[in-house]
Amino acid sequence: MTEAPNPIAIPTELEEKEESFFNTLRHLEYASLDTQKQTYLDYTGGNLYARSQVLKHQTLLLDNILGNPHSTNPTSRKSTELVEATRDKIISFFHAEDYIFVFTQNASAALKIVGESYPFNGTSTLMLLSDNHNSVNGIREYCNRKGGVTNYIPLQYEDLRINDDLLQKAIDETPKGNNLFGYPAQSNVSGIKHNLKWVAYAQSKGFDVLLDAAAFVPTSELDLRKVQPDFVSISFYKIFGYPTGIGGLFIKKSSFAKLTKPWFAGGTVTMVSVVAQNQFLAGGHERFEDGTLNYNNIPAVKIGLEYIESIGMDRITKRVRSLIQYLSSELKKLNHDNGRIIVKTFGTEKPENRGGNIVMNFFDVDGNTFPFEEIEMMANAKQISIRSGCFCNPGIDEINNCITNDEISKYFVSRDNGNYTDMTKYLGKMRGATRVSVGIATNKSDLDNFIALVASLKNKTASKSVALS
Numbered sequence: 058m059t060e061a062p063n064p065i066a067i068p069t070e071l072e073e074k075e076e077s078f079f080n081t082l083r084h085l086e087y088a089s090l091d092t093q094k095q096t097y098l099d100y101t102g103g104n105l106y107a108r109s110q111v112l113k114h115q116t117l118l119l120d121n122i123l124g125n126p127h128s129t130n131p132t133s134r135k136s137t138e139l140v141e142a143t144r145d146k147i148i149s150f151f152h153a154e155d156y157i158f159v160f161t162q163n164a165s166a167a168l169k170i171v172g173e174s175y176p177f178n179g180t181s182t183l184m185l186l187s188d189n190h191n192s193v194n195g196i197r198e199y200c201n202r203k204g205g206v207t208n209y210i211p212l213q214y215e216d217l218r219i220n221d222d223l224l225q226k227a228i229d230e231t232p233k234g235n236n237l238f239g240y241p242a243q244s245n246v247s248g249i250k251h252n253l254k255w256v257a258y259a260q261s262k263g264f265d266v267l268l269d270a271a272a273f274v275p276t277s278e279l280d281l282r283k284v285q286p287d288f289v290s291i292s293f294y295k296i297f298g299y300p301t302g303i304g305g306l307f308i309k310k311s312s313f314a315k316l317t318k319p320w321f322a323g324g325t326v327t328m329v330s331v332v333a334q335n336q337f338l339a340g341g342h343e344r345f346e347d348g349t350l351n352y353n354n355i356p357a358v359k360i361g362l363e364y365i366e367s368i369g370m371d372r373i374t375k376r377v378r379s380l381i382q383y384l385s386s387e388l389k390k391l392n393h394d395n396g397r398i399i400v401k402t403f404g405t406e407k408p409e410n411r412g413g414n415i416v417m418n419f420f421d422v423d424g425n426t427f428p429f430e431e432i433e434m435m436a437n438a439k440q441i442s443i444r445s446g447c448f449c450n451p452g453i454d455e456i457n458n459c460i461t462n463d464e465i466s467k468y469f470v471s472r473d474n475g476n477y478t479d480m481t482k483y484l485g486k487m488r489g490a491t492r493v494s495v496g497i498a499t500n501k502s503d504l505d506n507f508i509a510l511v512a513s514l515k516n517k518t519a520s521k522s523v524a525l526s
C-alpha cells in the first residue's frame with residue numbers, strides 16, 4: 058500500500074532561517090506596526106521606512122550644514138557632494154553606467170519629462186499596454202496633440218499577461234517614425250511582471266522604449282546592463298519608504314539627444330540672455346533637473362539603497378513571493394457553505410511572474426459582488442491598510458470588469474464631466490477591486506489578519522451600495 062502524501066508542508070531549514078531573519082528585521086526596524094497594532098498591506102502604494110534609515114538621515118542632517126547646491130561656497134559644496142554621491146549610488150545600484158540619472162519629484166514627474174520632450178509628430182505612434190498607470194497613459198496627450206496616434210495593446214483576459222502574438226504584430230506593423238513603446242515592468246494592479254524581452258524587441262523594430270519600473274523595483278532587481286530601455290521611471294518611496302518626494306528618470310546616454318526640453322528653468326542652462334532671448338541648455342542630468350533639487354532629502358536615498366543592499370534584493374524577491382503564495386493559497390480555501398467562492402484573484406498564478414501585489418474581488422453567498430468600499434470599510438475598522446478602486450490604472454480595470462469601448466465611449470459623450478460612481482450607475486456594471494500588497498516588513502500574522510477578514514464574509518449578503526466615509 059502506498060502512503061498518502063503528507064498534506065502539511067514542513068518548512069525547510071532555509072525557510073525557517075528566512076522567517077526568523079525577517080521577523081527580527083520587523084522587530085528592529087518596523088516595531089511601530091506591532092506597537093500600534095496596525096496591519097499594513099499597501100506596499101505598492103508606498104513602502105514603509107526602517108527606523109535605522111530615519112536615524113541615519115537625522116544624524117546626517119544634524120552633523121552637517123547643507124546649503125543650496127549650484128555654488129562654490131562650503132555648505133553648497135557639501136550638498137553637491139552628498140547629492141552626487143547619491144546619484145553615483147543610484148547608478149551603481151541599478152548598474153546604470155550607460156545612463157544619465159535625473160532626479161525628479163516622483164515617477165510621474167519622470168514620465169512627464171519623457172512625454173513633453175519626446176519628438177512626437179504627425180507620423181508617431183505611442184504604443185501602450187492596457188495595463189499602464191495613468192502617469193504613462195497621460196503621455197498620450199502629448200503624442201495625440203502633435204498629430205500622432207496612441208495604440209493600446211490589450212492584455213489576455215485569462216491571466217492579465219501580454220498577448221505575445223498581438224504585441225509582436227502591432228510592433229511589426231507600425232510604420233517607422235518617432236515611435237515610443239511604454240509599458241510597466243510590473244503591473245501596479247495585478248502584480249504581474251511583464252516580460253522585459255519586449256524592450257529589445259521593440260527597439261529592434263525602431264521603437265524607443267519607456268519602461269515604467271515604479272512598481273517593479275521595490276521587490277525585484279533591475280539590472281540596466283541586461284535590459285536597456287531608452288527611458289526608465291521610478292519613485293524611491295516605493296522601494297524603501299523614506300524620503301517621499303524623490304523619484305528619477307534614467308535616460309540612456311545614446312537616447313539623450315532624442316529628448317528636446319520644451320522650456321528652461323533655473324539650473325538647467327549654462328547661459329541665458331534676456332536681450333537676445335536665447336540660451337544654451339546644460340548637458341547631462343542638469344538639463345532636466347528644474348530649479349533647486351531636494352538636497353536635504355536626496356542623501357536619504359543613498360541611505361535607503363544601502364539599507365536594501367544590506368538585506369539583498371534577491372532575498373526580498375523570494376520573501377515577497379512566498380508571502381503572496383501563502384496568501385493566494387489560503388484565500389483559495391475560503392468558500393461559502395453553499396460551495397460558492399468568497400474571493401477571486403485576477404492574473405496568472407505562476408509565482409515567478411508575480412511581484413508583491415495581488416488584486417481581487419469578493420462575492421457574497423448569492424454570487425453577487427461585494428462593493429469594494431464595503432471591504433475597505435471593514436478593513437479600516439480592523440486597522441488593516443489595503444487599497445481599493447482602480448489604482449490609477451483604468452485599462453486593467455476595464456478588462457477585469459468587461460467594460461467595452463462602446464459602453465465607455467457613450468458615457469463620455471453623455472456628459473461634460475463625471476466620476477467612477479456616476480459611471481458605474483450609468484453602465485450598471487461594477488468597477489474597481491481590492492489590492493493587497495506585501496513587502497519587506499510583512500509577516501504571516503498580517504496576512505492571517507486579512508484572511509480572517511475575508512473569512513468573515515462567509516455566508517454573508519452584500520449591501521447594494523456603500524459610501525466610503
Ligand SMILES: Cc1ncc(COP(=O)(O)O)c(C=O)c1O
Pocket residue numbers: 101102163164165166190192241243244245269270271272292304
Ligand atoms: C507602475 C506605476 N507607475 C507610476 C506610478 C506613479 O508613481 P508616483 O505617484 O510616485 O509618481 C505608480 C504609483 O503607484 C505606479 O505604481
